[in-house]
Amino acid sequence: MIRIPESELIINPDGSIFHLHIKPKELAERIILVGDPGRVDMVAGFFEQILHEGANREFVWKTGLFKGTAFTVVSTGIGTDNIDIVLNELDALVNIDFETRVPRQEHKTLKIVRIGTSGSLQKDLPTDSWLLSEKAIGFDGLLNFYEGRKEVCDADFESAFVASTGWLSSLTAPYVINADASLLQALNGDQVHKGVTISAPGFYGPQGRVVRLPIAMPDINEKITAFSWADRRVTNYEMECSAIYGLSALLGHQAATVCVIIANRLAGTYSKDYKQQVKLLVEYVLNNLNR
Ligand SMILES: O=P(O)(O)O[C@H]1O[C@H](CO)[C@@H](O)[C@H]1O
Ligand SMILES: O=c1cc[nH]c(=O)[nH]1
Secondary structure, eight states, X not given: OOOOOTTTSOBOTTSOBTTTOOOGGGOOSEEEEESOTTHHHHHHTTOSEEXXXXXXXXXXXXXXXXXXXXXXXXXXOSSHHHHHHHHHHHHHHHHEETTTTEEOSSOOXXXXXXXXXXXXOSTTSOTTOEEEEEEEEESSOGGGGSTTHHHHXXXXXXXXXXXXXXXXXXXXXXXXXXXXXXHHHHHOOTTEEXXXXXXXXXXSGGGTOOSSSOOSSTTHHHHHHHOEETTEEEEEEESSHHHHHHHHHHHTOEEEEEEEEEEETTTTEEOSOXXXXXXXXXXXXXXXXXX
């Protein structure tokens, strides 16, 4: 077995992983990812006991018990570049022996649910509604750096999307990737809308927002809203889901994303109090993952 060198897998002197500052024994199998470090305490507020906690940069985390089941909540900050760090380090914590620096014989699967906020691209998906991402479209390009990307992505959907939007060849190739089917089932419910989520490598231009700078594809959002493929339409924008789904598929973990819609891009509306909805959604996810 190949020993992973110190430069490739950095372990801190206290035995924790480089960025997340988590030690292998401190991580639960059920993981909640939130973008905002300030949301970690809100999630952990549902735990009856905190077992471990730590923080480094934007990565704040707590492991605790929710109705007797261990969960770890980790903040990712914004963007898929951070997700590359978070997913690779979470996987290393369970699937690499930190003493020998060799991958473990037995693979451990994590259940990873991102709870976030998002902007709607469909009129009938109002602010404060909940959206479970059945598929993600990555505008970010992260998965294209990994071998095996083709095997886990939906090539037909990608081609249809590129053709229909007139995707510019100067942009990164979009990748389309599914959520884990068992987590989708666990999180399904009457109050949960389902859809296809774009993860963009920015909040402004890459999501078609024009503040002062004109954008390369001025009609991109109209085209996305009108696009449909095999009875599916694109529902919303956020900034992390695609990389979570892609890296989870390659690393052998289960992943899903559910977001509160805080802005409706077609109606031009913004939620009056989305924080209350995020809290309700957190409670819903914890209960549904605890079954
Ligand atoms: O509320 P979070 O989880 O951070 O999610 C969304 O909000 C941020 C942008 O404001 C991006 O991270 C986007 O994905
Ligand atoms: O429009 C939005 C709202 C939240 N998060 C995003 O990335 N986009």
